[in-house]
Amino acid sequence: MxxxxxxxxxxxxxxxxxxxxxxxxxxxxxxxxxxxxxxxxxxxxxxxxxxxxxxxxxxxxxxxxxxxxxxxxxxxxxxxxxxxxxxxxxxxxxxxxxxxxxxxxxxxxxxxxxxxxxxxxxxxxxxxxxxxxxxxxxxxxxxxCKQIGEFGLTLVKPGDGILTHCNAGQLATVKYGTATAPMYLGHERGYNFKIFADETRPLLQGARLTAYELFESGLDVTLICDNMSATVMKNGWINAIFVGCDRVAANGDAANKIGTSVVATVAKRYNIPFYVCAPTSTIDMNTKTGADIKIEQRPAEEVTEMWYKERMAPKGVKVFNPAFDVTDNDLISGIVTEYGIAKAPYTETLKEIFKRKKNY
The missing domain is CATH 1.20.120.420 (translation initiation factor eif-2b, domain 1)
Known part of the structure; x- marks a missing residue:
């Protein structure tokens, strides 16, 4: 079957x-x-x-x-x-x-x-x-994705705790995923990572997809609600954060699933490196900054009704449901691509990444 x-x-x-x-x-x-x-x-x-x-x-x-x-x-x-x-x-x-x-x-x-x-x-x-x-x-x-995994592995060590948000796993790609590629490769090589997956409201991609695929694949994964990320960071359980993204602007601002910028902001408070895993196909050098990225607005029902047996909000209440937020480049420790890791200043290093791509 x-x-x-x-x-x-x-x-x-x-x-x-x-x-x-x-x-x-x-x-x-x-x-x-x-x-x-x-x-x-x-x-x-x-x-x-x-x-x-x-x-x-x-x-x-x-x-x-x-x-x-x-x-x-x-x-x-x-x-x-x-x-x-x-x-x-x-x-x-x-x-x-x-x-x-x-x-x-x-x-x-x-x-x-x-x-x-x-x-x-x-x-x-x-x-x-x-x-x-x-x-x-x-x-x-x-x-x-395999290349992103190899570069991502250079940023962590065996036994590290890694936090991720949303699903940038195999279910978001053809194989390996982007943010999960270092986790899968590390698992194959006995790194014994401790993975923490945010549930990712309101569509629960972290709970339904990331926790699911990592758990089925035998990785050590713990599911947490989105509002628990600060606690696991403060507890000292997180050594690095890997997330995917849907668009990176030329200045390194990155649009990813709503809530990502919250994780990045808290990570800065606790001095935990925050990495965006982005294929060069996701880097848009024609978009100057994150302010120029169009953010998709999703139906209110995803917040008020989806996943519940009964509606969990008062009828008629206003709902704001953006699918993504933009993480400012000063919160990002590095952008991991298939041609290497870009670090600030991103306006220069992302150009260098594309030069490598051209000469590859």
């Missing part, structure tokens, strides 16, 4: 080309049910991204690349201009699903460049090139 497999033995996001489908784990059903979705319609793929059935910046990017490839595959024309018109419509539609995670736009732009750069080829050749690019984006994500 499928349910007997560990959650990390499933593909978080994959392409089933033969059946023209995007294959994902429905993360809204976890940890209670391991349900695999096979999505063929672009509207269902849009819904899966918006409704967080697939989530995490890297996984969203991979899903979008596969989704726009599948949409292109269905376009019935041999005329390039008509093909590109319909392709752009599909790209624009998918890009409207989540506004904050830059990987979504990065992946769709990569796919768009394939179409633009090969306008002299036949439509069938362009479709094949789009397939190759979607597969490449997915395979690159595995390498990127």
């Amino acid at each position: 499928e349910n007997e497999k560990l959650i990390t033995e499933y593909d978080t996001v994959a392409l089933d080309d033969e059946n023209n489908s995007l294959v994902i784990i429905d993360q809204t059903k976890l940890p209670g049910k391991k349900e695999i979705l096979r999505l063929t319609d672009i509207k269902d793929i849009w819904d899966a991204i918006y409704l967080l059935k697939v989530r995490g910046a890297p996984a969203i990017g991979v899903a979008a690349a596969i989704g726009v490839y599948l949409a292109a595959k269905e376009i019935k024309t041999e005329d390039y201009e008509e093909f590109y018109k319909q392709f752009k419509e599909a790209k624009s539609y998918l890009s409207s699903s989540r506004p904050t995670a830059v990987n979504l736009f990065w992946a769709l732009d990569r796919m768009d460049n394939i179409v633009k750069e090969n306008k002299n080829k036949s439509i069938s050749e362009i479709k094949q090139l789009l397939h190759n690019e979607a597969v490449a984006i997915r395979e690159e994500d595995i390498w990127v």
Whole structure:
């Protein structure tokens, strides 16, 4: 039976080309049910991204690349201009699903460049090139996360206590995760980390996803409510904090799941290093500062009703529910990428990271 497999033995996001489908784990059903979705319609793929059935910046990017490839595959024309018109419509539609995670736009732009750069080829050749690019984006994500894990491991030592917020784990990527990559690699190498996972209100990604995947994988993980993070830091149980992010600005400000900036602020109080694990695809050098990052607003029901048998807030009360907050760069000890660790001043070191990427 499928349910007997560990959650990390499933593909978080994959392409089933033969059946023209995007294959994902429905993360809204976890940890209670391991349900695999096979999505063929672009509207269902849009819904899966918006409704967080697939989530995490890297996984969203991979899903979008596969989704726009599948949409292109269905376009019935041999005329390039008509093909590109319909392709752009599909790209624009998918890009409207989540506004904050830059990987979504990065992946769709990569796919768009394939179409633009090969306008002299036949439509069938362009479709094949789009397939190759979607597969490449997915395979690159595995390498990127492994590299982030290797660099992240240089910042900690065996036996350390590590805190994380939200889910930047394998369920947010293809494999290893970003913030959890050092944890998984350390586990393989006998580091015996003590992991603390914030529950992450209101969607509980830390409780439902991070604690779940780490626990199933045999890591030593303790779940805590978000408002307990200061206590575990003050107790001396935390040596480092690793979080993921959805967008890093050129100055090092980082947008991540709501509550991340609280963790960073408390970490500064207790002199605990706070690291953001960010693939270069998540670093947006065209966004000057965190103030320029559009923050997604989510439905009020996620706060007042979701997860409860009965509504847990008075009817009619106003609700503010931003999906993300921005952690200011002066609270960040380092940004861990697949090409090394950037430290302040980020306006300079992030440029250096991209130079390394170009010369790699």
